[in-house]
Amino acid sequence: MDSQRALERIRFLRNELNRHNYLYYVKAQPEISDYDYDQLLRELIDLEKQFPEFDDPNSPSRRVGSDISQEFVQVRHKYPMLSLANAYSYSELTDFDNRIRKALPEPFQYVCELKFDGVAIGLTYKNGRLVQAVTRGDGTMGDDVTVNVRTIRTIPLELHGADFPEEFEIRGEIFMPRNVFEEINREREDIGETPFANPRNAAAGTLKLLNSAEVARRKLDCTLYFLLGENLPADNHYENMLKAKEWGFKVSDHMTLCKNLTEVQHFIEHWDKARKKLPFDTDGVVIKINSYRQQNLLGLTAKTPRWAVAFKYKPERVSTALLSVDFQVGRTGAVTPVANLKPVKLAGTTVKRASLHNADQIQLLDIRVGDWVFVEKGGEIIPKIVGVDQSKRSLFSKPIDFPGACPECGTTLVRPEGEARHFCPNQYGCPPQIKGRIEHFISRKALNIDGLGEETVALLFDNNLIRDAADLYSLTREQLLALDRFADKSADNAIMSIEKSKSVPFPRVLFGIGIRYVGETTAKKLAQHFGSIDAIATATVEQLVEVEDVGDRIALSIIEFFSDERNRMLIDKLKAAGVQMAVSSADTSLLSDRLKGMSIVISGTFSRVSRDELKELIARHGGKNVSSISASTSLLVAGENMGPAKLEKATKLGIKIIDEEEFFRIIEG
Template identity: 55%
Template sequence: MQAKEAQARISELTKVLHQHNYNYYQLDRPTISDYDFDMLLKELQELEETFPQYADELSPTKRVGGQITKKFETVVHKYPMLSLGNSYNREDLTDFDERVQKLAGRAVEYVCELKYDGVAIGITYVNGKLQRAVTRGDGSKGDDITANVKTIRSIPLQLQGEDYPKEFEIRGEIFYPLSVFQRINEEREEAGEATLANPRNAASGTLKMQDSSVVAQRTLDSYLYYVLGDNLPMETHFESLNNARKWGFKAPPKEKNMIAKCNSIDEIFEFIDYWENNRHQLDFEIDGIVIKVNDYHLQEELGYTAKSPRWAIAYKYKTAQAKTKLEEITYQVGRTGAITPVANLTPVLLAGTTVKRASLHNADQIEKLDVRVGDMVLVEKGGEIIPKIVGVDIDQRPADSQPHQYITACPECGTELRRLEGGAQHYCPNEWACPPQIKGKMAHFISRKAMDIDGLGEETIQQLYESGLIKNISDIYDLTVEQLLPLERMAEKSANNLVDGVEASKKIPFERVLFAIGIRFVGETVAKKLAKGLKNIENIQNATIEELVAIDEIGDKIAESVHHFFAEEKNRELIKKLKEKGLQFEIVETESTQASNKLEGQTFVVSGVFEKFSRDDLKQAIEDHGGKNVGSISAKTNYLIAGDKMGPAKKEKAEKLGVTIISEDDFIEMVG
C-alpha cells in the first residue's frame, strides 16, 4: 500500500472504529459483530505500525495499552473533588429538602441518580480530545492515570459532534462489571492464585497498575455523571448530562430509570424504593442513591462546606451485616480529649474485609444497645468504611452476663472524666498532660492540610514525644539534627529533611496555621473565614463572641469555642511561643486589590444570578471597596444585592428587617 492510501485508510478506520465504540457503549446498539470489530482494529494496528507518522494520537488502538508508568504524577484538581454528605434514614432527606426549599423560597427540582460503588475519576477534555484523567486522591490533588483510563472502551478518546465546550471536566466512577469480576476470580482460582476481595478494591488496584496493557485486558467500565467547567452553556445538571450523551459519554440512561427528575420528596422516595428492590439486577454494584439540586444557579447559591456540596446528599442503602463475639471493650482518647469506646471482636469477614474492631460511639449507645462483653453482636460497616455494632443477639447471651460499666476516669492519665450538659461524649479535661491528647494535637498540627511538615509523620511524633524531645507543638521548632540522629531509624539524610521541613513550614499561611493549632470546631473553612475576617491572631484572641458571630458563617458554637480557647492562658502562651519561632499569624496581602474605602463598615448579602459579575467576583468587589460579606441576613445587614432567580425567602426576610435591597447596577453606582 502506498503512503497516501495508508494515510486515507488509517483516517477512515480511526473514524469508523470510534463510531462503533460509541454505538456499542453509549447507544447500546452495536452495528457489527465483535469479531468484525476486532478485525478492523487489527488492520488499523498493522497500518499504524507500518506508517506510524499517520497514527492519530487518540487512535482506537490506544485502547489495548502498552504504556508503562513507573510513577503516577500528582496533579492538583482545578475544582476540588469533594465527597457527598451521607444519610441512612429518610428523615435526613426530608430535612435536606426543607433546608433547600427554605433558601430557594420555592419548589425545587431535583435529579436522582445511582450511587456507583467504584473509583471516582475526573477527566479533562480539550477541543474534544481526552487530555488527562485524575483520581480523587485527597480531594485537592490526585494521581494522573491517563494512560490506564484510555484503555477503558466506554470512555471516549474523541468526542462526537461539535457543540461541546472548548475545555471542561467530566466526573464519574470506574468499576468492574460483576460478570467481569466473577470471570477474573474464576480464572485466578483455576490458576491457583488468591481471588480478589471485592470489585471496588480490585478496580482501584487495577487503575494503579504500571502496565496499561494489563489494565486493557481487565475490561473496566464506567458511568460519567457530572460536567463542570467555566461558563458552561447549560442551565441545569440534567441538561448537561443529556448533552454529555450526545458528545459520546456513557452517562446514566434515563430510559433505564438510572436517572430521573423529581419534584417532591415523595418522588425521591419512589426512586429510592425502586432501586432498593431492583439494584441486584444490575451488573455493577451501587450502595445508594444521590440526590442533587438540578438548577446550577441554585447550586451556586447553596454553596459548599469544606467537605461537601450543600446542594447534594447521598442516601445509603442498609449494608451487609455479620455476627461475631464481643471479646473486650477498650477506650480511645482523641486529641480533643473525647473518649470513644471500642469493641474488640472475634475477627469476622464483612464486605470483603476482615473486621476485628468496631466503634461503640459513646455511653448512651452502649446503654441503648445494652451491649456486654461476651455478647454475640451484629456488625455492619457504616458508609462501607467504619465498622459499627448495630445489635445484640440476646438469645445467645451468657447466663452470667453483667451490664457494662462505662469508665469514670481517663484510661491514659487517670483524670476524672467530664460530660458536658446535653453532650453525648465523655471528655478527659487534662489536655496539657494527657499523652494521647498531646500527641494527637501534634499529629494534627503537622498533618498535610495543616503545617504539612516534610519528613515528619505520626510515628515520628510518637518517637519524639516518648524520647522527651517534644512536649508540645512549639517544641517541634527547636529540634536539631544532632538531637535526631540517635533516634532509631533516623539517618542523617532523614534528620536533615525533617529539620528543613520544619523550617519550611514557617512560610505556611496564617489560615492553615490557625487550623493547625486545633481549636475545637475550627476546620479548614472556618479557619479561612476567621483569618480573612479578622486579619491577625491578636484580633481573633481579643474578639468578643458578638464580633466573632458577625463573621460570615461563624455561629454561636464556633464563636464560644474560639473565645474559650483564647481565654486559656496556656493557649495564649503557646501562640506567643509559635510567633517567636517565626510562624505566620497574620494575613499576608501579596497583591492588594483594595480599590477604595467607600463601603467601609457596610455588610452585604449577595443572592441570585448577575449579568456583569459572577457571585464570587461581586463578593470580591465588595471587599475591594472595604465592605464585608455575610452569609445570612440579620438586622445588622446593611444591603442585600438581589440578582435574578434570588429566593423569595431572602427578599421577604430583608423587607421584614428593614434591610436595603439593591440591584447589581445600584452596587456599581455605589462604588463608582
Template identity: 55%
Template sequence: MPDTPDIQQRILALTERLHHLNYLYYQQDTSEVSDQEFDQLLAELQRLETEHPDLAQPNSPTRRVGGTITKQFPTAVHRYPMLSLGNTYSEDDLREFDERVQRGLEGAPYSYVCELKFDGVAMSLSYEHGQLTQGVTRGDGTRGDVVTPNVRTIKTLPLALRPGPDQPQDFEVRGEVFMPLPVFAELNAEREQNGEALLANPRNAASGTLKLQDSTQVAARKLRFYAYALLTPGRHFASHSAALEALSRYGLPVSDTWRRASGIEEVLEFVHYWAKKRFDLPVATDGIVIKVDDLRQQDQLGYTAKSPRWAIAYKYPAEAARTRLNEVIYNVGRTGAVTPVAMLTPVPLAGTVVKRATLHNANQIELLDLRLGDTVYVEKGGEIIPKITGVDLSARPAEATPIKYPTECPACGTPLVRPEGEAHFRCPNERGCPPQLKARLEHYVSRKALNIDGLGAETVGRFFDLGMVKTVADIYDLPARRPELVTLERLGEKSIDNLIAGIEASKQVPFPRVLFGLGIRYVGETVAQKLAAHYRSIDALMAASAEEMAAVPEVGGVIAVAAAHWFQQAENRELIERLRQAGVQLAVTGEAPVPASDRLAGLTFVISGVFENHSRDELQQLIISNGGKITGSISKKLSYLVAGDNMGPAKREKALGFKVPIISESELMALLPNPDESPAADAAIDAPITAGPREQGSLFS
C-alpha cells in the same frame, strides 16, 4: 502498493467504523457484525498502523488492549476542583438539607436529581472536538494523576464521541471508574487459587488497577465507567438532568438509574426503593447522591470551603445481622492453603440469606476470640463477601467451645505447615491431597487456561472421583477410553463427542495459557505471559534458575523461587513430557526475534530503578537482542548494574563492594550499535500489540 492518501483514508474509515461498533456493542448491547468480522477489521487496522505508525489516530480502537508502560504518573491541575460532597446517614439530615435549599432559594420552586453513588474511583475526563485527550484521578481535589493510557482501556468509555449539534468543543466529564462485581469475584477467586491475599472490595480493586504501570494489565481487569457530570467553561445546559441526557447522546455511559424528584418526599422514596434493590445490581453502591437540578440555582446556592451547598450524599449504613456460629469447616485450596469458613444459622443480610462467612485464617479467629455457639455480628465486606465482625459477649453461652485450629489437613491428614511470613496454614501434600489435585484439574480446564469445552469443573471432578483422571496429563488419555466413557451415567454420545473435540482443540491453546493452566503457585495470567514471552519455550523455562527468572519484568523473587522449585520436581517434569507427547503447545509459535547484534555477547546486566526514556522491559529486550544476558542479583561476575531513579541503596552498595560498574540509561545506550548499523534493534522493542478476542456478552454478562 496503495498511495499514502488511500491508506490514510482506510485507517480513518476503519477507526470510525470500529468506534461505531464498540458503541453499539457496549452502550446499546447490539452487534451489527460477528465477532470474527470485528476481529478482522481490528487486525487490518492494527496492521496498517504498524506499517504506517505516523498515520495512526491518537484514540485508535487498537489502544483498547493496552500496551503502554508508565514509569511514573505525571500530575495535572483540575480546571474545575473535584470537591467532596457532604455525607449523611440520616433521613432527618436529608430533610434539613432540603430546608436549607428552600431558604437559600428564597421559596422559588426547585427539583432534585437523584443518582446512585457507585463505589469506585472518581475520574475527570477531558474531551476536545469529540476526542478523549486526558484522564485524571481525583487526587487531592486540586491536582490528580494523569492515567490516560489506563483509562483508554475501559471498553465502555468512548475514545471518540458521537457528534451532536449541542456538543461543546471542549468539556470535562466527571464519573466513576468501577470494577463490576462478577469481575471482582473472578479476580479474587484467581488470587485465592494462587495463594495471594484477597482484595477487600471492588473500590480498592479499581483504585489499585488504575495505578498499575502496565496498561495491558489494566485492560485485563475489565474496568467500567459511569458518567455523572458535564463541565464546560460557560453554562452550556440549563439543568443537570439535561447534561446527563446529552452525555448519553454523545455515547458516554450514564447509568439509567437516575431520576428527577419534585421534592424531598420523592427523594426519600428513591432512597427507600434502592435500599434493597441496589443489591440486584452488578456494581457496588453505597448510597444516593441528591443534587439541585437547575444549574442557575446551583450557582445561587454556592459552596462551602469543602463542598457544594446544592448537593448531598446519603450513605446507606453497612447492613449487619446477628446470628449463631454453629460450626467451622476448613477448605483446602489448589495451593494447599487451608481456609476456615464459619457455618451460621441462616440470616437475611443485604438482599441474600447468609449461611457462611469467611474467617480468613487462624489469626482472625484468635483476634475475634470466636467460640462455637457464639452469637456473632455479620456484615458484607464491600457489600459482597460476608464476614464476622464481632461477638455479642453478653449472649455467650456457658457451653461455648473455643475453636481449635486443626494441626492436620482435614482432607488427607497430613500435618499442616505455616511458612514463615504467611498467615495461612498449608497442606504440603501436593501429590496426594484430593482437594488440591481436583482444584488443579479444575484450574487447567477453566476458561482462562485451556478452556476445554465439555470438560467443566463438575465433569472433571467426577472423573477424578472415579479415578479416571488424577493429573492434567490424564485428560489427554480420555479419548482412548471412549468405551469406558459410554458406560457412565449422564454422559451421552453427544457429550462424549463434545468432550473429545474439546480435548483435541485444547492442543492449539497458546503456550502462555498452558503455562498459566499448570497452576504453579503465584504464576497468574500476567506472569505466565511474561515468562512465556521471555523464554519462548517450556524447555528454556525449565532450564532457568530462580535468579534468572527473577530478572524478568513483573516476576520478582518470590514468584521465581516458586516457579523454579516447581520445575525442579521430577513429577512435574514427567508431567511436561506427557503433555508434550499429547501435542499440547509448549512453546511460543512463530519465529523468534532476529538478534540485532552480538555487541553485548558475554556481558551480564542487572536493571534496577525507573528510567526516563525506556521501561525496564524495553531495556531488557535491547540487551537480549544485542547478545547480553539479564540476571536478578548482583555478584562479582556481573558485568554492569544499569541504575535508574529510585534504585534501592542496597543494590548500589553491593555493586560497589564487588566493584561492578554502575552505568546510566544513556551509558547503556552508548554500548549498543548505532540505529543505522542495526535496524533490527528498534523492531525488537516495537512489536505490534496482539489483538485479543472481544469480550463476550454485554457489560454485565
C-alpha cells in the same frame, strides 16, 4: 502504500473503530461481529507500526493497553473534587430538604441518580478529545491515570458532533461490573492469587496498575454524572447530562427529575429493591439541585456542596456467634481461614460460613472464637464478617493464632514476599493439594469429566488408585465397581467421560494442568502463540513474555513448572494416554457462519452439551457470547432451571427465546 494514503486509511479506521466502540459499549447496538472489529483493529495497529509519524495517544489501538510501566504523577484539580454529605434516614433527608427550602424561597427541582460504588474520576476534554484523567485523590490533587483510562471502552477518546465546549471536564465513577468481578476472582483463585474483597476494591486496584494491558483485560466500566466548565449547553444539570449522552458519554438511563421530596422518596424506595438486579454495585442515591444558578446560590462548605446529598442504603446486617475457624488448603497450597458461624438468616439465605481471607484480615478484625460478629453480604452475594460486637466478648477470649504448619501435612508454611496469604510448599505430598489439582483438571472449564467430583476424587485417592490427573486414564471399570459410590451405569459413564476428555482442545488441557498463575484466558493465548505443550515447555522467559498478558511472574512460573521432573512425567503420561497436547486446525476454524452477527445469551443447564461447550459452539459458528440481556441481544438459548429474571427481561424486550434442540437445528442447517 504511500504516507498520504496511509494517513487517510488510518483516519478512516480510527473513526470507524470509535463509532463501533460507541455502538457496542454505550448504545449496546453493535453493527459488526467481534471478528470483523478485530480485523479493523489489527489493520490499524499494523499501519501505525509502519507509519509511526501518525502516532496519536487517542487512537482506538491504545484501548488494548501497553506493557510500559510508569509512575503516576499528581495533578491539581481545576475544580475541587469534593465529597458528598451522607443521609441514612428519611428524617435526615427531610432536614436536607428543609435547609434547601429555607435558603431558596423559590421553586426548584431535584435530580435523582444512582450512587455508583466505584472510583471517582475527572476527565478533561479539549476540542472534543480526551486529554487527561485524574482520580479524586485528596480533592485538591489527584493521580493522572490517563493511560489506563484510555483502555476503558465506555469512555470516548473523541466526541460525537460539534456542539461541545472547547474545553470542559466531566466527572463520573469507574467501576467493575459484578460478572467481571466474579470471573476475575474465580480466575485469581484458580491460579493461586488472593481474590478481591469486592468490586470497588477491584476497580480501585485495577486503575492504579502500572501495566495498562492488564487494566484493559479487566473490563472496567464508567458512568458519567457531572459536567464542569465554561459555555456549557444548558444552565441545569439534567439537560447537560442528556447532551453529554449525545456526545458519546455513558450516562445513566435511571437519572430522574423530581419536583419534591415525595418523588425523591419514591425513587429511593424503588431502587432499594431494584438495585439487586443491576449488573453493578450501587450503595445509594445521589440527590442534586438541578439549576446551576440555584447551586451557586446555595454554595459549598469546606468539604461538601450544600446543594447535594447522598442517601445511603443500609446493608442488611446480622449478628451471630463465631463457633470455630477452619484452615483450608487449596490446590495451589494457599491456606484460607474460614469462619464457622451459628446459622443465621441473611438476605433470604442461611449463612453458616464466611471466608476470613488471610492472617492480616483476622488481625485487622481482632476476631476471636466465641465472639459475636456482624455479617453482611458483599454485593448482596458473598457473606463477609465486617466487625465484632466487643460488648459481648468474653474476658477469657484469646486472639486466633494462624498456624505455622500446614493443617493437612504438617509442613512449615511460607508467606512469599508481597503475598497476603500463607502457602504450604509441599505441593507433591500434601493430600488436599494433590486432590485439588485433580479436581481442577476434571472441572467444567478444563477437561470436563462428568461422573467424577470432589468426593469421588477423594475416594479414588484414598484407595491409592490415582496420584495425579494422568492416572485417571488408567482406571478400569472393575476398579470403579469395587468402590462404594459406583454401580454398573455410573462406572460406565465415568469411563466414557474420561475417554471423551481425550478430545478436549489443547487450550483447556493447558488450563487444566494447573500451572500457577496460568488462568483460562492466559492458557488460550499461550496455546495460540506456541501451538503445543512442547513449544511452551522449552520456551525461554523472553519468548514467553512476548505473549499478550504474560509478564515475568507468569513466565517464571511456567519455567519453574517445566523444570520439575514430576511435572514433565505428568505431561508424558497425559501424552501417552492420548490427551490433546497441541492446537489442531479444527480448534481454530469456524464451522459455519450461521450465527454471524448474533449476540447470544445462554441460561440454565443443558442435556446434550455443557454450558462451556455450548459457548464454544456459538463462537465456532460465528456468534458472540454475551452474559446479560439487552435490546441488542439476538437470541436467548434457554435450558432447564434458567433464571426467571432473564426470561422476564427477554420476554419484555421481545428477544427470541429458543431451546437446546432448536439451537442445534439452527447450527446444523
